Amino acid sequence: MSRPIRLALRFWQVTLTVTIGIVGCVLALTGAGDLVKWLFSAYSLAVAAWQAVGMVRAAMNRQFGLDILAVTAIVATVLVGEYIAALLVVLMLTGGEALESYANQRAKRELDSLLRRAPQRAHLAVEGGYRDVPVSELKVGDVLLVRPSEILPVDGVLLSAVTSLDQSSITGESIPVEKFAGDPVLSGVVNGQAAIEIRATETAAASQYQQIVALVAHAAESRAPIVRLADRYAVPFTLFSLALAAVAWLMTGDPVRFAEVLVLATPCPLLIAAPVAFIGGMSRAARNGIIVKSGGVLEQLSAAKTVVFDKTGTLTYGTPAFAGVRPQHPFTADQILTAVASVEQYSSHVLAASMIAAARDRGLPVYEAHDAREAATNGVIAKVLGQEVVVGKFSFVAQHASNARRTEIGPGQLAVYVAIDGTYAGALLASDRLRENAKPTLRWLERLGVRQTMMLTGDATETAHHVASELGISRVRAECLPADKVTEISSVEERPVIMVGDGVNDAPVLAAADVGIAMGAKGATAASESADAVILVDDISRVAFAVSIGRDTVRIARQSIVLGIAVSIVLMIIAAFGLIPATAGALLQELVDLATILAALRAVGGRLDKRARVASIPGTDRLGLG
Secondary structure, X not given: OOHHHHHHHHOHHHHHHHHHHHHHHHHHHOOOHHHHHHHHHHHHHHHHHHHHXXXXXXXXXXXOOOHHHHHHHHHHHHHOOOHHHHHHHHHHHXXXXXXXXXXXXXXXXXHHHHHHOOOOEEEEEEOOEEEEEEHHHOOOOOEEEEOOOOEXXXXXXXXXXXXXXXXXXXXXXXXOEEEEOOOEEOOOOEEOOOOEEEEEOOOOOOOHHHHHHHHHHHHHHOOOHHHXXXXXXXXXXXXXXXXXXXXXXXXXXXXXXXXXXXXXXXXXXXXXXXXXXXXXXXXXXXXXXXEEOOHHHHHHHHHOOEEEEEHHHHHEEEEEEEEEEEEOOOOOHHXXXXXHHHHHOOXXXXXXXXXXXXXXXXXXXXXXXXXXXXXXXXXXXXXXXXXXXXXXXXXXXXXXXXXXXXXXXXXXXXXXXXXXXXXXXXXXXXXXXXXXOHHHHHHHHHHOOOOEEEEEOOOOHHHHHHHHHHHOOOEEEOOXXXXXXXXXXXXXOOOOEEEEEOOHHHHHHHHHOOEEEEEOOOOOOHHHHHOOEEEOOOOXXXXXXXXXXXXXXXXXXXXXXXXXXXXXXXXXXXXXXXXOOHHHHHHHHHHHXXXXXXXXXXXXXXXXXXXXXXXXXXXXXXXXXX
């Protein structure tokens, strides 16, 4: 079936109206003018009756919209004999719905592209080769082949030595990411130019991409409360239009003038603007690695007055990193770091990778260790160059070095103690680092109108206040249980309030906030399921960017609605003086519809994203926005 035929069937109301018009033109050419009048009038009144039924149903539910203007305009033009104008009003109504549908599809293209890209089949490793199977049949532990430029079907671990993954469609990162053997890989990203093998760590349903698809599907089905913003203008706009039309009739004594005014009061611009703008805003957010679950979230973001952050994993990276060495004479810092890095090669401790990286950054050698033994939760013992090296907690190291002594640590720091051949050698310090762009993000939020900033954390008071002071956050509540966080959020007076967190323990408070934002880059968690928006890339500045998108979307929606009202009012006033015939007025109103849609489509935001990169915070040009 060809595309024109598909479009004609899809928008059958428009097709029927155009067909009626063509038939009327043919009849007029044959001299059957009276038949044309009856055909156009009967069809227009039938459409008006159908619209009236919907209007009555809405009124019974106490929903008073703008349908009365359209119905009145059709009836009035038929009664005064302007049957061509009546058909054009019908075309405007049906065409407006078609234009809205087209604009929605245009605005949703980033959301729809995620849904269309969902992997359907995978190459499962079997004895003697590979077999194609539906992704729904994959199990944890399956080994899969991913060919060049294919989409990874499930979350997994890379088995091949190295690959380059394009994550732009998921996280908005424009630069491919290098992954090495043992690194976790997420479903939905695109493989590079070499075939790779991965081992599935999740089923398809539990994988990151399917979680995103579910969020997107939910977002696409939602309707923003501000879509009803047009209805707030409905009563005054309807009363003004009817009053102006009545005055024009009374002043001239010509009922045609009543119809001419009402033709230009047909409310398509008001009905179209807000839905198109909000779908465009959600599409823009998805393109930049932010899944917004409903249009209403964008409205709340635009008006936010307070933002509350969890600390660990949100304002900080969430993993302790090497911060320095405190050697004990006669050992040197380099000796201690070399010994620890060599031992930590065999440790699963969260600090191991950080210590090894610190040694390599200093150009220190990392030697092979022998007889490595790990004491769970306490430390590691191994032999390096013939010396016994003990690394771990103070109590564990003190069992192997009688001269061990505790070192002084600052807020948010922890110490890893070291003994070499039974002698205390010193300690290595580690701390959970602040995110580099945390402070600029707070400044960006303040410029966007979010005046109050607060931090809630389960961490120790001293550590919490230390982090808060570095970021300039004055309102802090430390040592919080999940229930305490919910209580604190409920007591915030400056609303709407945004809560940003990343852990499972943040799920209750994310649900309790006006807008819960989950840092979901590490996978689908309870936090992302209970949140109103999910940031798919590990970048806190996207919180401010989400607020910016919300403000832009609401502004554009309101501007588009006001544009439609203003142009309609100007044209109605001109028509009241008899300067715009009913048929010409109906044609002009079609142009108003088009202008309103184009104005609302600005919310899709290509130029807005470029402006945000320039005007927001240092470094956003490297974040892959847009």
